[in-house]
Amino acid sequence: MYLLIISLIMPIAFFFMYFFLKYKANKKINRWSGFRTRLSMESEKNWKFANNYAGKLSLIFGIISMVMTLFVIYKYDLNDKIVLILTGIQIFFLIMVSVLTEIKLYKKNNG
Template sequence: MVLTHWLVGPQLVGLIILIVGLIQKYFPPKRINNWYGYRTDIAKKSQQNWDYAQAYSANLMLKYGSGAIILGLLLADVLPLKYELVLPITAMFSGISIAVMMLVKTETHLEKKFNN
């Protein structure tokens, strides 16, 4: 029961996002595709957009994933065990928040950089 208090929360979401970010950073998709990588219309518009979107979103995933791990560990340390349900709820919220922030920030950056 105490172990789940330390494992289930934003830190778990952060760890998953961090791992995905590392994979995307070191093994980015080389060609535009519909299966792997940061795949939006702007990113798929040209190979230059695609390559830049992969690198930019991977860096955001590393940053946001690390932040979620730190936040989750701090919450797990601060929250008493009787509030165990708070951590899974914050995990869901952090996962959705990170996805939205990454999408908005990357799309905005791509639009500015490539004047789409």
């Protein structure tokens, strides 16, 4: 049961991140919450774009993570090694949200 909970934390966090970035952090530039990078906080337009884009990516990676996790749970017996691999992939997805959003924001401003 413990391994099941651990493997589902990240996909659920992606969905919460989507709703937060899309509806809460998208208002005004905020030093405490939202997609906060130097480039995203440069203007109100960048702020809204970065939070919307990061939210969309969070939803996409959340769906992929949830499907992948449920498939692994259904197909295999969960053990420490499988959960570690799943969590590593999910952390990679989390990093990709930031990297892809920053690349898109950079191209939008300099492209």
